[in-house]
Amino acid sequence: MLESTEHALFRRIAREQAACRVPSLVAAVVRDGEIVWSGGRGRVGGETPGTDTQYRLGSITKTLVATAVMRLRDEGRLDLNDPLEKHVPGTPFGSATVAQLLSHTSGLTAESPGLWWERTPGADWDALVSSLDGGTTKHRPGAKFHYSNLGYGVLGELIARHRGKSWLAVVEAEILGPLGMSRTTPHPVGAHAEGFAVHPFADVLLPEPSPDAGAMAPAGQLWSTVNDLGRWTAFLGGATGGVLAPSTLEEMRTMVTVDDTDVWSIGFGLGLMLVRHQGRRLAGHTGSMPGFLAVTLADPAAGTGALALANSTSGVGITQLCLDLITMTDELEPRVPAEWLPSPVDPGLLALTGLWHWGPTPYHLRVQGDGLLLLAPADGAGRGSRFAATGEDTYRGLDGYYAGETLEVGRNAEGVATHLDLATFIFTRTPYDPAAPVPGGVGSWR
Structure with a gap:
């Protein structure tokens, strides 16, 4: 990219890191399936974080789980209108459909019962399901959008039952491997950022825990890097690499429900968050776990996407940062329209x-x-x-x-x-x- 564009993008993340007091922050812009710019600010182990430094993805994990479910659908192993009971019997919410679980319209409670799952070691499936009761459903299935981490724990179990191995093993074999995302793991490996909470009234840090979430892991367990998340951002923009049919990805990016019902700016498709911003329609997801924030968004129409990863529990406008990187890139270096050529017609x-x-x-x-x-x-x-x-x-x-x-x-x-x-x-x-x-x-x- 032009030196002036790179400077503008770097200045944007530098301003975010300084103003929001973020221990470290990395970001990248993706165009036509490739990272065209990346930058880091702050310190990880005394060094500026790079494209191979791992951060926790949080709920971006859900987009990979949803992709694994859609692969099952495309193989004919399930229908999106199937009730959960058909595939995972024995829960008190078996009438909720697969599509409702994917789109957060199942009515399930936002979090799993018991201790705060993000900060405590997670139970296995048997222990999780035994803790559920009729009160787990908070709304009539299909009635409204209600974000549910529990719903994705359930989808992870659905995947495992169909494939005969853990949801993670399925994601590794069917998605991460084919896309070359070798640095996306359930726990940090090699260079990685430690998660911190930043004191609201002083410039001091508190280390955050990162336990294994057990049966709730499909809701937010994974760690990744700029390089790997760049490949996933490209996937969301349309570079599916044979993992999904383009028509299936388009189905996932199609609006099912909205989060803000007056004039929608955020909604959900099948496992993907949808954002409307300045005439754009973007698809991706945000992520939040103790000590970490993450986001990936892609504009399929423009062929431009962006991502950002930070090791701070809160206080970072990470979604707006991602939108700004996309907008700045397309404004500072507008794309040249593809050349028109005649084509044969029946x-x-x-x-x-x-x-x-x-x-x-x-x-x-x-x-x-x-x-x-x-x-x-x-x-x-x-x-x-x-x-x-x-x-x-x-x-x-x-x-x-x-x-x-x-x-x-x-x-x-x-x-x-x-x-x-x-x-x-x-x-x-x-x-x-x-x-x-x-x-x-x-x-x-x-």
């Missing part, structure tokens, strides 16, 4: 393009370079969706109002396309073509 699809009408409302049907159809109002306002072929003259909606709906092409005896049937709505070449089904033959324009 003549049959080409014949479908052009003007169609939903009643009196004009729509345009276009073929995109990726072979998808885009049906959208001619004036740009209203319901529009992309469609992918599922068979001869049948297409499935990918997004927008018609996501999941079926579009069928109607033809006359000569094989000419006469109308489009989209979830029973009829689109015709002229407004209310009387020869088309519903509402054909109702009269003439006058």
Whole structure:
């Protein structure tokens, strides 16, 4: 990156470290799947922390657990609408679905019963489940967003039962290994930052504990580095490396529920936190454990992401720092648009393009370079969706109002396309073509 950009980014993390009194802080910017800038401030063992210094990820661990669950779904081992009881019987909240657990809409209590799990050695699954009762459910499943660390402890057990080994072994074999994240571990190994609480009224530190969380470990156990978290940030932005199908990642990044219901800025998909900021829609997660704060966010549309790791229990605006690094990068070094090139199109699809009408409302049907159809109002306002072929003259909606709906092409005896049937709505070449089904033959324009 330009020297001026690097200076601006470094100054931003230096300001955060100094103003918030952070023992140490590391950060990086990711573009097109690669770390393009990184920086560190403060001291770890008397040295400036680097890209291989481990920090605790906290709840970013949940994004890897969610990915392991989605891999099970893609293999047909479970359905997201399955009740938990089908896969992990014996809990008092077995009616909650897998999707609800992933999206924090299961209604489960935020924390596990007993002692503060983040600061005490964790129990195993049998001990955890024996401590649960009917009061563990605080809201009707599906009723609202209620963040639940307990829900991810449960998902870790679901993974273990399907794979016949621990959730951690599954994540290591199926995600960390393929992505080359060799420095992401359940406990610190080699160079790592110690977790601290910073006194609110004096410049002194208190070491924080980092016990094994046991059955609650899927909620926040892992440690990682800038290098490894950079690979994960790239994954969240779309560089899936074969770990997930791109369509599955997109599903995880799709809004399920919002945290702030007035004008949403933070919400959740399937295991991923979603952030809306200055016209951007970013996906990732924050992390918080005693002595540590972490964040990773990626803007798939821009191809830019960022991450930050700090060894302080609180007091750092780490999410805003991450957003600032992304915004600054794209403002100081705006991306050059990809070069447009013509691409071959099936003549049959080409014949479908052009003007169609939903009643009196004009729509345009276009073929995109990726072979998808885009049906959208001619004036740009209203319901529009992309469609992918599922068979001869049948297409499935990918997004927008018609996501999941079926579009069928109607033809006359000569094989000419006469109308489009989209979830029973009829689109015709002229407004209310009387020869088309519903509402054909109702009269003439006058």
